[in-house]
Amino acid sequence: MKKIFLASLCTAIVLLCFHSASAQTAAKPQRTIIIMMDGFGNDYYRNSDMPNLNQLEKAGIYNVVTSLMPAVTNVNNIAIATGDQPSKNGITGNVFFNPKTQKEEYIEDPALILTPTIFQRAKNMGVKSALFSCKKKTIDLMGGFADISLCPECDGAGSSIWAKEFGTPPDVYSKEISYWIFKSAIYTIKNNSDLGLIFIHTTDYPMHMWPPESADAKDFLHHVDEYIGELRKIAPDAAILITADHGLNSKSLCWDLEKALQARNTPVKIVISPEKDKYVKHHRGMGGAAYVYLNDNKDLENVKKTILSLKGVEAVLTRTQAAKRFGLMPERIGDLMVLADKTTVFGYLENTESEQLDTHYRSHGSGYEAHVPLFVYNAKSAPNAAYFKYNYLLAAWLYRN
Numbered sequence: 001m002k003k004i005f006l007a008s009l010c011t012a013i014v015l016l017c018f019h020s021a022s023a024q025t026a027a028k029p030q031r032t033i034i035i036m037m038d039g040f041g042n043d044y045y046r047n048s049d050m051p052n053l054n055q056l057e058k059a060g061i062y063n064v065v066t067s068l069m070p071a072v073t074n075v076n077n078i079a080i081a082t083g084d085q086p087s088k089n090g091i092t093g094n095v096f097f098n099p100k101t102q103k104e105e106y107i108e109d110p111a112l113i114l115t116p117t118i119f120q121r122a123k124n125m126g127v128k129s130a131l132f133s134c135k136k137k138t139i140d141l142m143g144g145f146a147d148i149s150l151c152p153e154c155d156g157a158g159s160s161i162w163a164k165e166f167g168t169p170p171d172v173y174s175k176e177i178s179y180w181i182f183k184s185a186i187y188t189i190k191n192n193s194d195l196g197l198i199f200i201h202t203t204d205y206p207m208h209m210w211p212p213e214s215a216d217a218k219d220f221l222h223h224v225d226e227y228i229g230e231l232r233k234i235a236p237d238a239a240i241l242i243t244a245d246h247g248l249n250s251k252s253l254c255w256d257l258e259k260a261l262q263a264r265n266t267p268v269k270i271v272i273s274p275e276k277d278k279y280v281k282h283h284r285g286m287g288g289a290a291y292v293y294l295n296d297n298k299d300l301e302n303v304k305k306t307i308l309s310l311k312g313v314e315a316v317l318t319r320t321q322a323a324k325r326f327g328l329m330p331e332r333i334g335d336l337m338v339l340a341d342k343t344t345v346f347g348y349l350e351n352t353e354s355e356q357l358d359t360h361y362r363s364h365g366s367g368y369e370a371h372v373p374l375f376v377y378n379a380k381s382a383p384n385a386a387y388f389k390y391n392y393l394l395a396a397w398l399y400r401n
């Protein structure tokens with residue numbers, strides 16, 4: 001009798017422990033810090049003195065992975081934030097051609113994102129989240145479900161608690177703006193122990209300005225590394241997940257494809273540079289990929305032939321080919337997708353069809369910028385290294401039932 005009682009008691013205790021352990025796991029996933037280092041190509045990492053990141057590399061997972069095409073910020077940032085390719089989440093550029101208005105429009109409306117963001121998934125599991133970005137478009141687009149959000153150009157940022165602590169937000173065209181964002185994130189983590197997810201998005205402005213081997217780029221990244229070290233120190237329990245949206249390369253030639261096609265008797269409805277955004281000083285809206293919308297489908301072969309005759313064009317894909325090759329949503333790309341070689345970009349030029357670019361000009365968008373580092377550190381329930389083949393998978397496994 002005593003034995004039976006003891007056995008039942010043990011079973012009850014085991015069940016109780018098991019129940020409370022699983023309840024605890026379900027109730028409180030591991031605290032997680034995601035850093036999307038805008039423009040952080042692997043060449044920038046390898047050229048810089050980043051001892052904290054080196055430690056993360058050694059202690060965790062480090063892969064050089066493929067980023068998504070076109071290699072622009074929105075496409076990759078939203079893919080990282082949703083854990084889905086553009087074929088599912090619908091974000092195929094910084095701008096898109098709106099069939100309703102028949103105009104090129106900036107992608108700023110969160111309704112254009114067709115799958116839940118990580119902030120939404122976190123909220124569904126009762127996890128409180130915060131989004132810190134150097135760019136307002138990131139907050140507008142994906143910050144909807146974040147409990148706390150901050151960008152230097154966001155309403156009230158100048159009079160916020162962060163401005164009181166760290167001064168007026170620096171200019172958007174500066175390296176200091178990323179430091180301000182890191183400091184604000186660190187301050188918020190220290191003062192909000194209930195935050196379960198922190199997403200930090202830096203700016204690629206320094207990478208547009210300086211090549212990986214330059215003293216300025218190295219100085220910027222060494223500073224960033226110190227903030228990574230501090231994050232690790234103040235949140236030793238946290239998983240730290242880091243990747244980038246694209247790298248950057250020096251570019252020497254720009255084509256205004258619309259004008260070039262017009263001049264060669266193969267006019268089209270519109271050509272869109274998916275890299276174009278409101279931060280013109282970064283890259284003047286020029287990038288290494290373009291979407292071409294035809295006036296008529298029967299123009300396809302002639303237009304394709306003309307584009308392929310231009311110097312610096314590497315490939316012209318049909319909508320179906322591009323969607324398949326890069327995981328894009330067919331309804332949100334052009335009839336054709338044009339890919340540049342390493343030193344050519346496409347974009348709007350005021351009075352000419354092509355332009356030799358300044359020797360310091362750096363940009364992205366092509367397949368040559370679609371390789372970035374990925375770090376997964378101290379993540380208790382992360383898949384193994386082989387899973388992380390693309391940057392968008394960085395946190396795709398988090399907060400799934």
Ligand SMILES: [Zn+2]
Nearest residue numbers: 038039073204
């Ligand atoms: Zn970017």
